[in-house]
Amino acid sequence: MKVIDIKNLTKIYNDSEYKVNALNGIDLSFEEGEFAAVVGPSGSGKTTLLNIVGGLDKPSGGEVIIDHTNIGKLKSSRLIDFRLKNIGFVFQAYNLIPVLTARENVEFIMHLQGKPKAEREKRMKDLMSAVGLSDRIDSRPSKLSGGQQQRVAVARALASKPKFILADEPTANLDSKSTENLLDIMEKLNKEENTTFIFSTHDARVVKKARRVITIEDGKVVSDEIRK
Amino acid sequence: MLWSVAWRNIWRSKVRSLVIICALTIGIFAGVFTWALYEGMVIQRINSAIKTEASHIQLHHKKYLENPDVKYSMNLSTRISEQIDSMAGVKAATVRVIVNSMIASAETGSGVQVVGIDPDKESRVTNMYEKIIDGEYLEGVKRNPILIGKRMAEKLNVNVRSKVVLTMQQMDGEITRAQFKVAGIYKISNGMYEEMTVFVKKSDLINLIGLDRTGSHEIAVLLEDDRTYNDIRDKIAARYKDLDVKSWKELMPEVSLVEETMDISMYLILGIILFALLFGIINTMLMAVLERVKELGMLMAVGMNKIRVFTMIMLETLLLAFTGCIIGIILGYLLTLLLMKTGIDLSAWGDAYERLGYDTVIYPIPDILIAAKVSLMVFVTGLIAAIYPAIKALKLKPAEALRIDI
Numbered sequence: 001m002k003v004i005d006i007k008n009l010t011k012i013y014n015d016s017e018y019k020v021n022a023l024n025g026i027d028l029s030f031e032e033g034e035f036a037a038v039v040g041p042s043g044s045g046k047t048t049l050l051n052i053v054g055g056l057d058k059p060s061g062g063e064v065i066i067d068h069t070n071i072g073k074l075k076s077s078r079l080i081d082f083r084l085k086n087i088g089f090v091f092q093a094y095n096l097i098p099v100l101t102a103r104e105n106v107e108f109i110m111h112l113q114g115k116p117k118a119e120r121e122k123r124m125k126d127l128m129s130a131v132g133l134s135d136r137i138d139s140r141p142s143k144l145s146g147g148q149q150q151r152v153a154v155a156r157a158l159a160s161k162p163k164f165i166l167a168d169e170p171t172a173n174l175d176s177k178s179t180e181n182l183l184d185i186m187e188k189l190n191k192e193e194n195t196t197f198i199f200s201t202h203d204a205r206v207v208k209k210a211r212r213v214i215t216i217e218d219g220k221v222v223s224d225e226i227r228k
Numbered sequence: 229m230l231w232s233v234a235w236r237n238i239w240r241s242k243v244r245s246l247v248i249i250c251a252l253t254i255g256i257f258a259g260v261f262t263w264a265l266y267e268g269m270v271i272q273r274i275n276s277a278i279k280t281e282a283s284h285i286q287l288h289h290k291k292y293l294e295n296p297d298v299k300y301s302m303n304l305s306t307r308i309s310e311q312i313d314s315m316a317g318v319k320a321a322t323v324r325v326i327v328n329s330m331i332a333s334a335e336t337g338s339g340v341q342v343v344g345i346d347p348d349k350e351s352r353v354t355n356m357y358e359k360i361i362d363g364e365y366l367e368g369v370k371r372n373p374i375l376i377g378k379r380m381a382e383k384l385n386v387n388v389r390s391k392v393v394l395t396m397q398q399m400d401g402e403i404t405r406a407q408f409k410v411a412g413i414y415k416i417s418n419g420m421y422e423e424m425t426v427f428v429k430k431s432d433l434i435n436l437i438g439l440d441r442t443g444s445h446e447i448a449v450l451l452e453d454d455r456t457y458n459d460i461r462d463k464i465a466a467r468y469k470d471l472d473v474k475s476w477k478e479l480m481p482e483v484s485l486v487e488e489t490m491d492i493s494m495y496l497i498l499g500i501i502l503f504a505l506l507f508g509i510i511n512t513m514l515m516a517v518l519e520r521v522k523e524l525g526m527l528m529a530v531g532m533n534k535i536r537v538f539t540m541i542m543l544e545t546l547l548l549a550f551t552g553c554i555i556g557i558i559l560g561y562l563l564t565l566l567l568m569k570t571g572i573d574l575s576a577w578g579d580a581y582e583r584l585g586y587d588t589v590i591y592p593i594p595d596i597l598i599a600a601k602v603s604l605m606v607f608v609t610g611l612i613a614a615i616y617p618a619i620k621a622l623k624l625k626p627a628e629a630l631r632i633d634i
């Protein structure tokens with residue numbers, strides 16, 4: 001089943017002086033359950049692509065169709081609800097609310113979705129154990145390592161049972177051991193929950209784990225390779 | 229959830245939040261206490277005006293208030309007074325003969341208003357008999373006793389048992405004079421009144437000026453209930469159509485003005501305090517928003533909508549304001565309760581207050597309504613202070629906020 005359909009997507013940043021063609025006609029589609037990496041040199045448009053697919057930014061041209069909806073046409077207030085229901089995010093940093101404990105961070109989005117307490121509690125416990133942090137559920141982010149924080153972020157992104165998860169360089173701030181650990185957890189959850197993961201990276205070890213590698217350069221897809 | 233996030237967010241910058249909370253606490257503490265003090269001052273003034281000076285309602289000859297001449301007296305006033313005394317809602321009524329006169333001691337003289345009273349009946353209407361600081365209330369002196377104020381005694385340099393001479397006009401226009409002996413000296417909060425008013429026995433004064441035995445210039449009426457003065461004034465006025473019937477509010481417009489403008493004055497003072505604090509709150513909240521740009525961007529990215537972001541910033545601002553507000557109100561209350569019995573002595577500030585009729589020792593009044601009014605004002609201030617920072621937060625675009633490096 002097709003989760004995301006991207007057709008001839010373009011993005012032009014129109015600053016006062018510069019005009020940057022960040023995306024130059026991208027055609028891509030993602031099936032349910034994919035574990036895909038977006039790679040490319042710095043400035044190639046990875047973040048721009050993920051932001052537009054995630055509904056955080058508007059395209060200049062083309063379409064992004066998710067669940068029969070062209071999200072580029074949604075009003076920003078509708079878009080927030082759309083993100084809440086359909087998309088999980090893991091960022092490079094600042095993923096968690098510092099004043100909330102790990103448990104509260106994971107439950108936060110379910111709270112916004114209006115899920116009942118018992119359901120929130122159960123899902124939170126399942127996910128915290130899946131990311132291997134059952135014993136740290138009451139810690140605040142500042143008491144967790146960078147790797148642990150990213151694992152909580154993954155649990156948080158999955159908590160709302162989104163259609164897919166977008167992760168822009170989730171391992172950029174992590175050492176190699178934490179990187180490997182986080183990727184293993186993401187892979188496991190991808191298989192167990194059949195959640196689609198799309199992540200961007202510069203890291204060769206991360207790329208190695210991906211089952212699909214999309215390379216973009218100057219805002220164009222230059223290769224799209226499916227492994228295994 | 230939003231409440232608890234907002235509350236915890238306040239304590240992320242402990243020092244910054246504490247500084248603004250302290251500023252709020254001090255401002256509101258000062259406001260609440262001043263209000264309680266002011267209310268005490270006004271209520272004491274009204275009490276003194278009613279209980280010692282004017283009573284609730286007075287009757288006069290129709291022309292008397294315009295031109296207080298001895299000839300504008302009321303006939304049969306002792307009977308009228310007795311009739312009013314037996315009306316429902318009336319505690320007591322008494323008649324007074326009032327003559328403008330000159331008073332002189334061996335050393336000096338002064339203008340004065342001589343009030344002839346029936347001591348027994350008068351003491352049921354006013355509490356002047358409680359204000360005697362030396363001597364007795366028109367007693368202890370056989371012939372022509374007189375009660376004078378402390379300020380008057382100082383001015384004339386007389387003591388209890390000193391002799392003074394009163395010079396006045398009789399009903400027929402002739403000038404007469406008589407010697408009186410100081411029976412007592414009184415002291416009340418209204419310095420002007422104290423300096424202007426002396427009391428003698430009604431019978432002595434009637435003899436002196438040649439007034440009819442039933443005549444008088446003023447009937448003073450004390451009511452059972454402080455709030456019924458308008459109703460009962462109307463009832464009395466309906467019964468005695470040819471007399472001038474007025475409530476204390478009409479007789480002392482300056483006192484009722486202070487009562488009516490008290491709240492406005494306090495709203496103004498607190499408004500100024502809160503206006504200054506407003507900028508402090510805005511500044512604190514603006515910093516709180518700007519240093520959390522990335523986090524707010526993330527929250528919007530993962531699905532926190534604008535209403536919730538706005539509410540969160542609002543709640544943070546209001547919680548911040550109300551923390552200071554509640555501590556300030558509690559402290560203001562504690563100080564009020566502490567000083568409620570002992571009072572605050574303002575005499576160090578000179579006798580200007582006393583001259584205007586105010587006590588120099590003020591007893592602040594603990595009033596729940598003050599806390600309610602102050603809280604309402606802080607709430608409005610908090611709302612206003614929150615708007616700008618909250619709008620700043622709403623203007624963030626998640627994609628851009630997340631790219632910014634801080």
Ligand SMILES: Nc1ncnc2c1ncn2[C@@H]1O[C@H](COP(=O)(O)OP(=O)(O)OP(=O)(O)O)[C@@H](O)[C@H]1O
Nearest residue numbers: 013014015020022041042043044045046047048049
């Ligand atoms: N808000 C913006 N305004 C103007 N130009 C922008 C903006 N955001 C990104 N760009 C430009 O768009 C191009 C693509 O940027 P993007 O951040 O998508 O690259 P990237 O592949 O994520 O790079 P990196 O690997 O360094 O994160 C770059 O040339 C960048 O300078």
Ligand SMILES: [Mg+2]
Nearest residue numbers: 046047048168
């Ligand atoms: Mg990037």
